[in-house]
Amino acid sequence: MRVAGVNVKAGFLFVVVLDWAADGEATPTVVASNRFEANGSLGDADRFSDLRDRIRQFLAPLGVSRVDVVETRQYAQWKYADAYSRVVKICAVMDASRALGVPFSTQKTGDIAKTLNLQASMLQVFEASRVGLAKNPMYWTTGLSEAAAVGLHVLGDPAAASDDDEAEPA
Numbered sequence: 001m002r003v004a005g006v007n008v009k010a011g012f013l014f015v016v017v018l019d020w021a022a023d024g025e026a027t028p029t030v031v032a033s034n035r036f037e038a039n040g041s042l043g044d045a046d047r048f049s050d051l052r053d054r055i056r057q058f059l060a061p062l063g064v065s066r067v068d069v070v071e072t073r074q075y076a077q078w079k080y081a082d083a084y085s086r087v088v089k090i091c092a093v094m095d096a097s098r099a100l101g102v103p104f105s106t107q108k109t110g111d112i113a114k115t116l117n118l119q120a121s122m123l124q125v126f127e128a129s130r131v132g133l134a135k136n137p138m139y140w141t142t143g144l145s146e147a148a149a150v151g152l153h154v155l156g157d158p159a160a161a162s163d164d165d166e167a168e169p170a
Helices: 044-062 080-100 109-116 120-125 144-155
Strands: 003-009 012-020 028-037 066-070 104-107
Touching (some): 003 080, 003 144, 012 044, 012 144, 028 044, 028 144, 044 080, 066 080, 066 144, 080 104, 104 144, 109 120, 109 144, 120 144
Parallel strands (some): 066 104
Antiparallel strands (some): 012 028
């Protein structure tokens, strides 16, 4: 199964596509990643359409079977502009997923952290090696790691399995 993990943070949309290694390794690997920013020179409807289309164009050739977004941990005291920006980005991902015919869902940080044996506050600094990377790529600590974490959560993290449980690729 190939999944796209998505995180919205600091005005950007981070996407990481994960899949099980082709050579039979027990570690899911990053197939592709990207950071998207809404085009601020466009009006609201055109900005949404442009972002949706760029997400769809990025994901379409990668053959993802589902898209999962990290839910926000902040539920109160939002500034309207910040909440609006986040919701528009998530809706663009949702609509791109629909256009590709793949399921879309959101995942709670607590559930993601539990799968990865981390505290929810530590998702931004979990080790890139858990997704087959030798070092942290650009944007890893500014939002990309959470996108990878949600993808790893959906695939099932073999590093989090106990010695009694042998993790199998999903």
